[in-house]
Amino acid sequence: MTRSGWFWVAVGLLYFLLPLAATAEFSFKDGDSYSFAAYREIFDDPQFRDTFFLSLKLAIVTIIVALLLFIPTVYWVHLRLPQFRPLVQFLCALPFVVPPIVLIVGILYVYNYQWVPGKYLGSPYYLVPGYVVLGFPFMFFALDNAFRAIDVHTLTEASQSLGAGWTRTLWKVILPNILTGALAGAFLTFALVMGEFTMASLALFNTFPTYINYIGQTKANPAAALTIISFGITWLALLGILFVGRRPGRTAVQVGGGAR
Amino acid sequence: MAYLELEKLHKEFGDFTAIEEIDVSIQAGEFLSLLGPSGCGKTTALRIVAGFERPTSGRVVVEGKDLTNVPPNHRDMGMVFQAYSLFPNMTAEANVEFGLRVRGQSGAERRKRVEDLLELVGLSAAAKRYPHQLSGGMQQRVALARALAIEPRVLLLDEPLSALDAKVRVQLREEIRRLQTQLGITTLYVTHDQEEALSVSDRVAVLSQGQIEQIGAPAEIYNAPGTPFVAEFIGTMNRLEATVAEEGQVQVNGMVLAVTDARGLPRGERVLVLIRPEILDLQRADGAASSALVGEVVAHIFLGAITRVKVDAGEHELSADLPGHRAAELPVGSQVAASFPADGGRVLALSEQPEGPAERAPAGQ
Ligand SMILES: Nc1ncnc2c1ncn2[C@@H]1O[C@H](COP(=O)(O)OP(=O)(O)OP(=O)(O)O)[C@@H](O)[C@H]1O
Ligand SMILES: [Mg+2]
Numbered sequence: 001m002t003r004s005g006w007f008w009v010a011v012g013l014l015y016f017l018l019p020l021a022a023t024a025e026f027s028f029k030d031g032d033s034y035s036f037a038a039y040r041e042i043f044d045d046p047q048f049r050d051t052f053f054l055s056l057k058l059a060i061v062t063i064i065v066a067l068l069l070f071i072p073t074v075y076w077v078h079l080r081l082p083q084f085r086p087l088v089q090f091l092c093a094l095p096f097v098v099p100p101i102v103l104i105v106g107i108l109y110v111y112n113y114q115w116v117p118g119k120y121l122g123s124p125y126y127l128v129p130g131y132v133v134l135g136f137p138f139m140f141f142a143l144d145n146a147f148r149a150i151d152v153h154t155l156t157e158a159s160q161s162l163g164a165g166w167t168r169t170l171w172k173v174i175l176p177n178i179l180t181g182a183l184a185g186a187f188l189t190f191a192l193v194m195g196e197f198t199m200a201s202l203a204l205f206n207t208f209p210t211y212i213n214y215i216g217q218t219k220a221n222p223a224a225a226l227t228i229i230s231f232g233i234t235w236l237a238l239l240g241i242l243f244v245g246r247r248p249g250r251t252a253v254q255v256g257g258g259a260r
Numbered sequence: 261m262a263y264l265e266l267e268k269l270h271k272e273f274g275d276f277t278a279i280e281e282i283d284v285s286i287q288a289g290e291f292l293s294l295l296g297p298s299g300c301g302k303t304t305a306l307r308i309v310a311g312f313e314r315p316t317s318g319r320v321v322v323e324g325k326d327l328t329n330v331p332p333n334h335r336d337m338g339m340v341f342q343a344y345s346l347f348p349n350m351t352a353e354a355n356v357e358f359g360l361r362v363r364g365q366s367g368a369e370r371r372k373r374v375e376d377l378l379e380l381v382g383l384s385a386a387a388k389r390y391p392h393q394l395s396g397g398m399q400q401r402v403a404l405a406r407a408l409a410i411e412p413r414v415l416l417l418d419e420p421l422s423a424l425d426a427k428v429r430v431q432l433r434e435e436i437r438r439l440q441t442q443l444g445i446t447t448l449y450v451t452h453d454q455e456e457a458l459s460v461s462d463r464v465a466v467l468s469q470g471q472i473e474q475i476g477a478p479a480e481i482y483n484a485p486g487t488p489f490v491a492e493f494i495g496t497m498n499r500l501e502a503t504v505a506e507e508g509q510v511q512v513n514g515m516v517l518a519v520t521d522a523r524g525l526p527r528g529e530r531v532l533v534l535i536r537p538e539i540l541d542l543q544r545a546d547g548a549a550s551s552a553l554v555g556e557v558v559a560h561i562f563l564g565a566i567t568r569v570k571v572d573a574g575e576h577e578l579s580a581d582l583p584g585h586r587a588a589e590l591p592v593g594s595q596v597a598a599s600f601p602a603d604g605g606r607v608l609a610l611s612e613q614p615e616g617p618a619e620r621a622p623a624g625q
Contacts, residue, residue, distance in 0.1 A: 151344040157312055158347070158403075160332040161339040162359035162410060172358075176349035 027224035038225040055208035059193035062131040092137040100198040138188035146181020187237040263288035269318035280470035293457035296467030338407030346391040353387040359410035377405040397428040500533040518602040539604040540580040545597035553598035
């Protein structure tokens with residue numbers, strides 16, 4: 001890279017790292033010296049644990065629902081309905097166009113109907129459908145890429161000709177070969193749910209992001225510590241994506257072949 | 261009774277007819293090739309047999325049992341695809357084992373069978389390798405072992421060698437034939453490579469535009485093509501447009517040639533005389549020649565044991581395969597006369613629309 005190239009990389013890094021370093025420094029500040037006091041305060045706060053584990057549970061449920069819903073869908077679109085791919089891609093843009101605030105108002109409206117059993121009304125799990133919608137673009141693009149990397153038709157037909165039905169084909173042949181994409185989608189969804197504020201806040205649930213917001217407005221040093229923690233979670237999710245992307249033996253690459 | 265029967269198969273995609281009609285019976289243990297140019301419907305026919313496509317009409321019958329509406333996973337047909345069909349997440353061994361697992365075979369039984377099959381295709385050493393660690397040829401061997409593992413009723417292969425290089429292709433096709441003979445498995449083999457089809461098959465069905473043009477033993481297809489399309493498609497052929505003259509004679513450019521095959525045809529009928537390049541002989545023609553087929557040598561094509569000599573004979577371009585030393589006597593630019601023995605030419609009636617590949621002219625016999 002040229003000298004000016006490095007210069008701009010350095011500027012970019014400073015832009016990202018400086019606020020982070022400052023926040024980190026602040027989170028360790030304890031009067032005139034440094035300590036873990038702010039972190040201890042966060043970890044000792046029962047609210048932290050409650051909201052964190054609630055968000056964690058919501059993230060896991062969202063991921064499971066999204067995978068169950070989208071893996072068969074994307075598989076089918078690739079196998080039988082390729083003409084609908086543009087439509088699905090268009091649907092992917094919707095969560096970006098329709099803001100979460102509109103989404104949650106809509107969902108609250110839907111849940112106001114009589115047919116929703118009362119016990120679900122108070123349950124934070126009713127955020128899950130909204131999260132699934134918000135996560136749809138990430139999940140779709142991750143899965144779509146994975147499906148494009150394999151020869152869906154040939155693998156499916158090979159499996160069928162050997163006697164396997166749909167369940168076995170999906171489970172033993174297709175899933176292992178798109179696992180990387182599914183995991184990448186899962187990590188992205190995880191990061192999304194762990195950071196989603198608008199919907200939870202409007203629906204009056206105390207999730208991890210609303211807790212961050214609350215701390216941020218009330219306590220200075222612990223807020224910095226919490227920012228670093230939440231940043232760490234996001235980075236772990238991203239590292240997870242990098243890691244699963246590099247696992248050997250799972251790639252759909254085959255040597256040979258060519259003219260088709 | 262025939263083992264596998266394709267009864268009046270017809271297939272349309274929307275308003276496009278991929279298969280006009282295919283009607284063929286295959287004996288148990290027979291190796292039948294479907295040969296034809298790109299888009300003639302070979303793959304479609306094979307996919308109908310495998311169950312991946314439903315015919316618009318017609319039936320697929322195996323051992324007297326109608327399988328037309330049976331889903332592919334209940335057909336017991338082993339299929340080898342062109343490429344990229346091995347499960348990338350499984351080793352060679354696990355790939356071969358897959359179909360046996362589906363059938364619920366016990367572990368010990370499975371291991372034995374997988375071992376046997378990998379040995380059969382010569383890949384015992386590569387059992388633990390993943391597809392991306394195998395060469396294209398090895399991948400196709402594994403695919404073959406995998407298809408054979410389930411002891412299929414019929415083995416289906418769709419251009420399994422077309423993605424491989426020439427040497428491996430020849431080697432592997434001989435091996436496929438050897439295994440097929442050894443196991444006595446009924447085989448349907450799709451290819452667009454005529455040499456491949458002729459060299460391994462018991463019978464070859466030549467397809468054009470969704471129809472069988474001719475079906476027969478390789479030698480029959482090669483030596484006695486039944487239609488102009490087959491003649492053109494299989495090997496190289498010299499074509500002479502002619503008119504039937506006296507008994508056993510035809511007229512080309514006003515000159516009379518003796519062709520045994522023209523016997524019994526009505527005088528004045530327009531016909532096509534077909535002569536293989538290896539049958540055609542060339543002599544130096546000095547001055548005015550008496551043969552109908554005189555011309556100038558325009559090119560020499562070196563083919564190893566023989567040299568193909570191209571002759572520009574006015575309306576016709578002729579090819580003759582000569583031993584190297586004979587070709588050397590007829591350098592480019594020399595005047596030559598071509599001739600062939602009376603029983604060396606084949607005569608086909610020429611229908612109104614000449615050269616249309618779909619024309620189904622009756623064989624002139
Ligand atoms: N699913 C489909 N929908 C529409 N048309 C199809 C479909 N499958 C095949 N066709 C058409 O049917 C015709 C025959 O196709 P097929 O794949 O059988 O040809 P082929 O003989 O195998 O050719 P190739 O040598 O190129 O593989 C082609 O013109 C193709 O475009
Ligand atoms: Mg084909």
